Amino acid sequence: MNAPRNSLASTLFPVGLLMIAMASIQSGASLAKTLFPVVGAQGATTLRLCFASLILLAILRPWRARFTARSLRTVFIYGIALGGMNFLFYMSLRSVPLGIAVALEFTGPLVVALYSSRKILDFVWIALAASGILLLIPIGQANANLDLTGVAYALGAGVFWGAYIIYGHKAGSDNGIQTAALGVLIAALFIGPIGAFHAGSALLDIGLLPAALGVAILSTALPYSLEMIALTRMSTRTFGILASIEPAFGALCGLLFLHEELSLTQWLAIAAIILASAGATLTSRPDSPQLVPAD
Template sequence: MQHATAHRRSTLIAVLALTGSMASLCIGTSFAKSLFSALGAQGTTALRVSFSALILLCVWRPWRMPLTRANARAIALYGAALGATNLLFYMSLRTIPLGLAIAIEFTGPLAVAVLSSRRAIDFLWIAFAVTGLLLLLPVGAAAGTLDPVGIGYALAAGVGWALYIVFGQMAGNAHGGQATSLGLTMAALVVLPFGLAHAGTAMFSPTLLLFGLAVGILSSAIPYSLEMVALKRLHRRTFGILLSMEPAMGALAGLVFLHEQLSTVQWLAIASIITASVGCTMTSRGKREA
């Protein structure tokens, strides 16, 4: 009885931690979007990733751990993909709502999961994902006024996310904290030139540096920490199902903090992509939960 109660309490803590992680990420991204007028998407991305890297370098101190040449190469690729994904995603946010950008980006990891399985049931999830994308693409009156360039950036961010997963698995032999902190450092090296070229010295304004630190904490430090709490207590499949709710949470954050109104068709598109993600996770191969 006590064991069952402890298990339920542990699961509740994990669910709350993952929900808090997604909420922090979406709120941080909403806040970041408000900095675009001063720094542009490029400068905002550079500050966010750079501060995130500094925070995790201080936390993990990766130089204390041994690093093989193979792991270093994999982490460099993982970090480059991470930096490109962040930059492309923030570029998409200039012209399309947060929730829709997250939903479109989700098609990247969804494609990795489906292509690695190739079972008949996965064609159903492909159909849901494609339906969601077709509802968002500017191919008819139902699509509304979504910017095709913004959609293109979000799709490219999805490709970057897929590469991030592939390269992250290659770096799996390294310590998790070491890989994440060094990967973010590489990501910062990738995006900083774009930020400096666009925003220039404005990036070093004390006020904007403070805001950039807040974005880094909300978008990376807090989510990563809470995700670690959740991963230790939740089955991988349950974790994936809950994480699939992020597009909806992003849409709500965009509505509350950025006043981004979505049409009924756009909400249906988000629901279709979430269904694809949840379904793919639920039918994935792996150990069943106890």
């Protein structure tokens, strides 16, 4: 009797960790959005990356890893992709509901998963994702309630997310988990001047410290740690399939914390993108980069 229970527990444990990680990421994004009136999306991105880099540097101590010129170049690109992804995502949140922004951003890793696909089924996922995107983008609608500039920011974040997956995979293969701390530091140095220019001395407001730390922990430190534990207990393909429901977590967090209500059409569009992402991961080649939460 104990063996089936232990087997079930060992299966559900990493799934539970991944669910908590995704909820944490989107809760962190919701908290970050509350900082926008004070420091803007640019400043909120800077605060998140700076505090997250300090936390990860202390935990992972990347200076103990051995880097070559080639691996450092890969880590540099990885860090720029990470910074650009976070920056454009937060910029999109100024005018686009959280769930929709996550769904649009997911097109980046979806393209990576479908890259060089030759199977007929893969084109079904492409068509499904495209249908979801078209339902979300209010082109030609007289009473459009979705800002096209915000949509463009979210899609741009998806491009950086795709690069993040590709170069993060390469950088991780060279130096493992310690690469993440250096990548976040590079991202902070890349985005920091933009946030400082926009927000100025407001970034030094001590009253922002609890929220900034909360964003860094919820969006980076906690979910990253939980994801790493989950990955050691499940296949990357299973991980990718489960990660595909992250837009739903974004929509729910937006509803609960930011009171962002979506229409039935928007929920259906998000569902289409989730299904396309899960299907693409399920039918991808075993050595393909997997969809992973990163926001």
